[in-house]
Amino acid sequence: MERRNILKSLTVAALALTVSGTSAMAETVLRFSHTDNPGGSRDQAANLFAEKVAEYTEGRYSVRVYPAGQLANDPKAIEQLQLGGVDFTVSATGSYATHLPSLNLTAMPFLVDSFEQGWELYDKSEWLQGEFDKLPEKGFRVLSTWEAGFRSFTTSMELNSPADAEGKKMRVYPNDMIRWTMEAIGFQTVVMPITDVYLAIQQGTVNGQENPVDTINSLRFYEVAPFITLTRHVYSPLPLTVAEKTWQGFSDADKEAISKAAAESAAFSRDLVKSSVNSQLEAMEAAGATVSVPEIGPFRDAVASVYDKARGVYGEEVDKLLADAENIRTAMPIN
Template identity: 30%
Template sequence: MKHLTSTALAVVAAVGSATVGLAGGAQAQDAREFRIGMITPPAHVWNQEAAAMSETLSELSDGRFSVVVFPSGQLGNESTMLQQLQTGALDMAFLTTAEVTTRVPDIAALHAPFLVDDIADAAAILRSEPAKEMLEKLPAATGTVGPCFAMTGMRQLMTREPIESVGDLSGKRFRITPAPAIRTFFEMLGAAPAPMPLTQVYDALANGQIDAIDMDFESIINFRYYEHAPTMMVTNHHMFGMVALVSGRVWAGLPAEDQAIVREAVQTHCDAIIDRFVAEEAGKLERLKAVDGLTVVEDVGPEFFGDVVARWDTMWAEQTPYVATLRELAAGL
């Protein structure tokens, strides 16, 4: 804890330094290749934009900076990568918002069930002032700097067997992304949450280890989960966010002008990720509707799930005031 606290203090100091110019005549650094880790495969939008960020960084830094991407959990799961960020062993990562909720409970509000109606509203929430306030909590809580949020679309339910009512979800073994707020939702449905790495999900469906998943269109297409979960309910029950992180130790070692370059490059590609998901979401649904053997049940709204939204809000409002803040914001979109 003492080690983490000293790191966090260094990060907080470094965040402030970005706004006051170069102290003591510090000079921009020599060439540097930033290592960025993520759990998604090379074909995923996150990975594509991370690779494109290398060119952006090069342009902004006059060729000094570049990025090398480590996809598909090559550097470990998200928890492991967060630890690597804290120690400076890893420079950057694109992590799901789920991973950081245990350290910044306010971010759990982004996983409120049926917070938004569609992906365009999800984009507005992730770019909002309350979301920016959440990012400001990261340095002290995680030893990282979070320039921006992005996303990987809306979450849908996929099951091995047809589902006729919410009662049919009871007892089903659901693969979930590990996060208390997400676990709460499925436990309130009577399901049995089963956290596991993304890379293990396909085989777990194939061998019957799990009965169902909640997943976004992008990953459903990339991993072909429909081959073993042939029923998809279009619920949009969660917006699923990403947070771009820079190691606090790495950040603290950058002069202010280089911090500004990194922040601009990361923000550019967070925006690109969001814009791509918003633009492509409808087309991805149409691709899935054309898949032979996949039954797509559309427009499954919050009413299907009974009172779970109200019960979730009651429980999580005690953990963070941002539940109410984001509900109010979403209602005005």
């Protein structure tokens, strides 16, 4: 009797070990690359996304987050989505324009005036949703839109008006609309990865860069370019994307689970970034930065030519997006 009980116990233990081993082997690790520093808003949202994916897929998938450009800068991470090197990334909409040029139009200046208008644009614009629907054939798809905020300047000199930009060099990422806008303001533009920008400003290769407050704070650009000028010239959210090959490998249940995790991490990101702007500016001022809000009229006037330049390349697509943005601003006026 005792021998039979021992054998039974050993059999049960062996079965448990087998099941456990099968479960461990069944877990698939997915790679998430981004360029935010550890602890930044994108990194926090990425870790929440990873947590929710594991929870909602009941451990069938886990997401390993690689911050600070460990695997790739933004353009290379998007290429790696196509090639299978990474499974997820999150980057400014314009970063994806290399693969779908019409997305350059999302970086047209002064499309929206508030976070809420921006959220409505990205969630409801018929034109923009139609463009996103073209991305799977490029090798990746949008799962949700995270927040970064409105792009503003950090420079090594005061920037009170476009006149101060003359002869100065501004870092830009590979995006025609951003480049045209910077050149219309008066800057000479220098294209470089965001991971190289801090040192380039420090060495005087460029005189500044433009990014949302959250990015300026996270990547500490204010340390080398201490004049923060809040022009809010471009709304710059961050589509979360998945490699199409990875997506097609998911079951319907796991697609639903991962979509749910993407939506929840987007809501978290939007709330975190919007609620953090003032405290981040205060912290940067305390660290020695000078924060100013210039008269916006001269900047708006300077970039007026950008819309016509865009029409020369993208035709009627420009006015489709401008119409969506105008309808949203009208329906959701700033109080």
